[in-house]
Amino acid sequence: MHSERRTAAVLLAVLYAVSGVLCLVAAAWPMRPDSPVEVLWVLGTVGTVGGVALRMFAGRLPWWALHAGVVLAGLLIAVLAWNAVTAVGVVSLGPVLISLGLFAAHFFPLAAARVHVVLLAGLSTAGALAAEPDVPFLQWLTGVVSVVALAEVQGRLARSLRTAAATDPLTGVANRRAWEAEAERNLARAARTGEPLSFALLDLDRFKEVNDRDGHGAGDALLRDLTSGWSRRLRRADLLGRYGGDEFVLCLPATDAHGAWEFLEQLEATHDFAWTVGVATAREGDTLRTVLDRADADLYLKKRRSRTA
Template sequence: MTADRRVPARVGLLALLYGTGGLFCVAGALRPMHPETPVALTGVLAAVGIGGAAALLARGDRLSQAGGHTALAGVSLLVALLASRSVTAVGIVGLGPVLIAIGLYAAHFCSLTAARAHAGLAVGTASLGAAVALPSTAALPWLMTAVSALLLTEAHARLNRALRTDAATDPLTGLANRRSWEAEAGRTLARALRSDEPLTVAVLDLDDFKAVNDRDGHGAGDRLLQQVADHWQSRLRTADLLGRYGGDEFVLRLPATDGPGAQELLQRLDGGPISWSVGTATARAGDSLAALLQRADAELYAGKRQRTAGRTDGVG
């Protein structure tokens, strides 16, 4: 596979889940645990698992989110089918780690709601399948396994959501941080260029912010940044994305907005606790996010230099 077609982790691990299941089925078909073990079915499931892994790897980064959900749900249904044909308590309870693996995968790569749905599907369908062939001695171990899978999924999904939020959020203002803003804005730019819709980005910089820090201290500067962020955020549209780029510099993504529309929207941000300067750039064919930000930044500092020159001429 070439360097520009690397398999994303979400696809690679899903392929690993399929492939590992397939190899276990191969082992089960070659060395059955019981004379009544459904060797033919196990062989078919082995082929499905290994073939599914190969198909996922071939799909790579082209696998959509919906395709990923479908493939993960497919693992749950295959486990349920295998559980319904198991003939020993060990064979059924031995499927528990697969349920946990499904739940942990969903907790890491899906939203909290989707992770709960996948864990519920895996445990629910496998439990129905197990009920068909479940020996009475396996009921309690299976219940413990099913509950453990659900609890581990919930705990891991909650923790992962908190970590994702922390990693994407500026701790002082609660806005998107530089990394998460660039990731979201980059995706929006790609969609805008494909659909030929307008997109404008803005770079905003607070005027004389250093003087506030020097005069009143960094605590006052931090409070000012929080007030500005709250003021701006309350006046933006839901689809707009405001981020803190660093220091007293902010960035703003304005989807479905051309240059004049951006200027009209930016006027809503007036009236805050400090004056500010802004530069904007509207996407053109072939633009990268870096190019957009560079043009907006250049406009911002050109305006600052012009105002500084005007004040100097006025003093003269």
């Protein structure tokens, strides 16, 4: 998530810088005597400085700052449209609108991206209507519709790709990569706030026998049944992930060891297939690896005890 936010900030910096440089070039070498040179200088400076600032602080900017950057870009486009001296100059802003719309659709949640696109279309249309030249309605409408349609398609595609990249295709729970990323954030939050945080490793007993006896289709069905029952018992903040073939992992925020065992008893009641679990509660200075290693050690201690019982 941090790397995606940084990538978004860098790309937004490029959009700002390129737009700013183009405005500065247009101000230095105006194409018409009545070109809004002063406005172009201001917009060019804001765009260039904004692009440099975004690039410098790309690794530290929160998401709200990127949302604000897109809104500000929409306002700057509206100002440029308002001060344009030709209808062609207004209509030629279409590629910039499309670029911003696609940016929002790719990096922001779909609902937020839609709000940005509507705001972008509204601001730029207001600027076009306020401009002195009469902007051809059909050409402008084509540009606005293109922004909305392309952003919607990109937003839906990005959401589908994120879901596919973060989900185990068989069970529908988080895959290992997505689970670890979210668990790291929960661990950092717990270290910051001091609230308890527990982890559990769940290993299915004799799962290989199911595959050998009834086939892999039966094994797959069992995994889906188990995770479906577990998922219905999860609290809003709990995170279930598939860690290996028949091994699953749970992140339980605001839960100490006692609470974790109580919760696991509820999960055990959802299906009669047996599984063994190891639990560990985060300590000061823990990394995700160290706390999972303790849960793993607890898991295999219980397995050894069950074999010798």
